[in-house]
Amino acid sequence: MISSYALAIDLGGTTAKCALIYNEKIIDRIIIKTKKNEILENIYINILPLLEKNKLEQSDLIFIGITICGLIDYQKGISIWAGNLQWNNYKVIDKLRELFKIENIYILNDSKSATYGEYVKGINKEKSSMLLYTIGTGLGGGVILNHELYFGNNTRLASEPGHSGGFQNKYQCNCNLLGCIEGLSSATGIERELNNNYAYFSKRLNTQKDWIEIKDIYNLFQINDKKTINILKSSLTPLAKHIAVSLHLMDFEIIVIGGGPSALGKNLITIIKDILKDYLLPSFYKKLDLRIAKLGNDAGIWGRYYWSKEKFKNDYPI
Numbered sequence: 001m002i003s004s005y006a007l008a009i010d011l012g013g014t015t016a017k018c019a020l021i022y023n024e025k026i027i028d029r030i031i032i033k034t035k036k037n038e039i040l041e042n043i044y045i046n047i048l049p050l051l052e053k054n055k056l057e058q059s060d061l062i063f064i065g066i067t068i069c070g071l072i073d074y075q076k077g078i079s080i081w082a083g084n085l086q087w088n089n090y091k092v093i094d095k096l097r098e099l100f101k102i103e104n105i106y107i108l109n110d111s112k113s114a115t116y117g118e119y120v121k122g123i124n125k126e127k128s129s130m131l132l133y134t135i136g137t138g139l140g141g142g143v144i145l146n147h148e149l150y151f152g153n154n155t156r157l158a159s160e161p162g163h164s165g166g167f168q169n170k171y172q173c174n175c176n177l178l179g180c181i182e183g184l185s186s187a188t189g190i191e192r193e194l195n196n197n198y199a200y201f202s203k204r205l206n207t208q209k210d211w212i213e214i215k216d217i218y219n220l221f222q223i224n225d226k227k228t229i230n231i232l233k234s235s236l237t238p239l240a241k242h243i244a245v246s247l248h249l250m251d252f253e254i255i256v257i258g259g260g261p262s263a264l265g266k267n268l269i270t271i272i273k274d275i276l277k278d279y280l281l282p283s284f285y286k287k288l289d290l291r292i293a294k295l296g297n298d299a300g301i302w303g304r305y306y307w308s309k310e311k312f313k314n315d316y317p318i
């Protein structure tokens with residue numbers, strides 16, 4: 001265990017969630033609004049009072065781990081493309097080193113961070129392989145092979161389950177490929193389906209809201225409302241197909257479902273398992289271990305912390 005302080009930053013399109021960690025515990029947090037064009041500078045300015053409040057100097061931070069959405073070259077420390085932040089080949093690590101005067105800074109993509117967090121702190125590394133899906137605005141994911149986060153050896157951008165594959169033909173994905181599961185199985189896709197049945201849900205929920213959200217249908221889902229279940233079944237079928245293909249190919253020991261809709265709990269797993277009956281060979285179905293993510297919003301923070309800690313320990317050359 002490293003007996004020192006570390007900073008984990010979860011940088012999204014609108015906010016940066018920052019956590020100060022000491023001896024594997026979050027001791028303080030701050031949420032910083034993203035300031036376009038001065039994103040990292042603004043984070044730095046807001047972290048200084050957080051350090052001061054905890055009676056710390058910059059040099060007390062043993063490392064900083066930062067997670068960024070979009071495509072990342074984690075070895076060179078570059079954000080290749082992050083649409084929300086308007087970054088193109090932006091040298092994130094160089095900039096952070098210049099600001100914080102700290103050498104050990106590590107970056108990771110958001111879904112991979114969540115995957116590593118769930119793997120280390122959610123399931124305590126109990127098996128050697130795991131596949132995680134995060135159902136959010138898009139549909140991200142991550143792969144653990146032989147206890148390690150898998151990046152691939154060609155593009156090193158592996159584990160983008162949301163895209164490609166012809167898994168559905170109802171909605172075109174933003175990426176312009178055909179049949180992405182993201183189009184239908186992401187939270188965006190599920191909500192689009194719910195709102196295609198707006199008249200039913202507004203009446204059933206007795207609400208005047210313009211847009212039905214997944215959290216609104218929680219109670220209907222728990223009482224097995226037929227229409228709610230059917231919509232979720234059809235929306236999640238592309239995801240289930242993707243799980244089936246991945247299992248037949250890679251034989252993962254554990255599949256984890258994270259993201260907003262995972263708050264629907266055990267019944268969500270029941271639905272996906274039910275769909276999988278039609279897509280998995282019996283030998284695979286019998287050993288299927290499908291779980292809901294445990295860490296919620298903190299998965300990314302913990303993934304960033306533990307992965308950076310590993311890199312730090314190995315003195316990873318960035």
Ligand SMILES: [Zn+2]
Pocket residue numbers: 162163164173174175176177180182
């Ligand atoms: Zn796509």
